[in-house]
Amino acid sequence: MTHADVLGAGMAGLLAARVLSEFYDEVTVVERDRLPDSPVQRRGIPQGRHLHSFLSRGCQLLDQFFPEILDELVDSGAHVLDDGDLSRIYTRLGAYEMNRTEKFADPAALVIHLASRPLIEFHVRRRVAEIGNVKFLDRHDITEPTVITRDRITGVLLVNRDTGERTTLDADLVVDAMGRAARTPGFLESLGYDRPEEERSAANWAYSSQLLRIPDDAIAEKMALIESGNGLPRAGLLAYEHDTWILTVGRQAADGDPPMDLTGMLALAEQCMPGSILAALQSAQPLDNIAIFRNTGGLWRRYDRMQNFPAGLLVIGDALCSLNPIYGQGMTMAALEALALQDYLRDGHDESQRFFRAAAIHIGPTWAMNQARDRVPSAEDGRRSLRNRLMTWTMSRALKTAENDIVLTERFMRVSNLVDPPSALQDRALLARVIVGAVRALSTRASVREMPTNIGVSAYRRAPSPKWGRGFSSSTRRSWCTTVRLARRRVVRAVAR
């Protein structure tokens, strides 16, 4: 009889349990919270009070692991965006709005289901609980894994939170899915192993979230995501089940505390959201307390780089890599890691690093893309190599062109929804569209002012905020204008040749 223990019943733990149930006779999911039998918030998932949504790739994987679960979500009130109708989605990267009037060529690849984290987790948990060889052990704290020799993990030590009773749960495989506060690095150290190297991304943002009710016909969109840079606030608004909405507004942590009430949130939203959505927000009714989140830093524990690692232990989800939450990728990444786990077990491997290396193939490109998106612009930007400046310019032109070019919009959406890798943006055919768009813009003499970007994919023109250009010296701005002028000339010359 083979047995696997999953530590933590968050999204990564649930998905891991689903996969493990194919390969082990028994799977036990251990969780410290009491697991609710309805879709409600719980203490162990404080992030559930913030804007949460699966990306399209995550929805595809959910459907793969739990056929028909998406229909069940819709029956419970989730909204589905599946027809490529962009009028229901407002997306802005920097100063550039994605196309909103045309339709995707392949809408099936970009389907999104919008529902609150408690509702999604409830349905996933219900489906996992229906699997015959999976059982849940809630109200138990995991203290540490157990070992025979330091080379092999044999189970975990648990403490019953109600009685204080300590027990050992034996296992052939233990999967740590305990989220951001992972314990594996300390445990490895206590066994005489090295701690994993850690890669971190900057914790620049602090944000507030508020559950709302918005009158039925007050808003045309179901989803608005505004990824400003250059010091401006960011915001997201998603339709949830039963006429509820979640509004999240973030500001750079260096600019002060996140707002503590709806009035403060709306004041920030005014700096970045379009007027029609702001008008709808004015009539919104708050439904819950505001939730605050301050640590947007990412952390990737590089178990894949460790020379030695005990057998019988894997780490998944945020415990392995927590991505900057403002990009909404964590649950989708957990699903991709579950896919890597499935392949690893299917191939009959027992060497943990093979799993970590397979997971790194999913994590790496997204981590790198986020690093670029996270980067705060600095005066150094103006002195970067011509190649870098040209790349930044090309990316900002691509975003500008995407405003009226559905092919580019669809490509950006596919990459940000993890359907395609970031390298899909380096396609030569796309570059040709960008150049044509740039030449058209030149010929119409559109007066666009360029700025460096903090994400490598957005640039700023004068638009919604009077604070445009804040944080840049006038010499940096001049330097950028010159760069852009030069780059334009080069592109026009190249096209003419």
Ligand SMILES: Cc1cc2nc3c(=O)[nH]c(=O)nc-3n(C[C@H](O)[C@H](O)[C@H](O)COP(=O)(O)OP(=O)(O)OC[C@H]3O[C@@H](n4cnc5c(N)ncnc54)[C@H](O)[C@@H]3O)c2cc1C
């Ligand atoms: C503010 C915020 C917003 C986010 N927004 C999005 C989004 O829009 N889209 C998205 O895809 N992702 C988002 N994420 C990320 C997403 O929440 C996680 O990546 C995802 O839930 C996977 O996490 P996990 O299962 O690894 O950990 P968690 O979801 O944190 O689950 C860990 C579980 O382990 C349990 N646990 C912890 N310690 C113990 C212990 N000692 N004993 C027993 N049980 C224990 C906890 O109670 C919890 O149930 C967001 C994250 C944050 C912080």
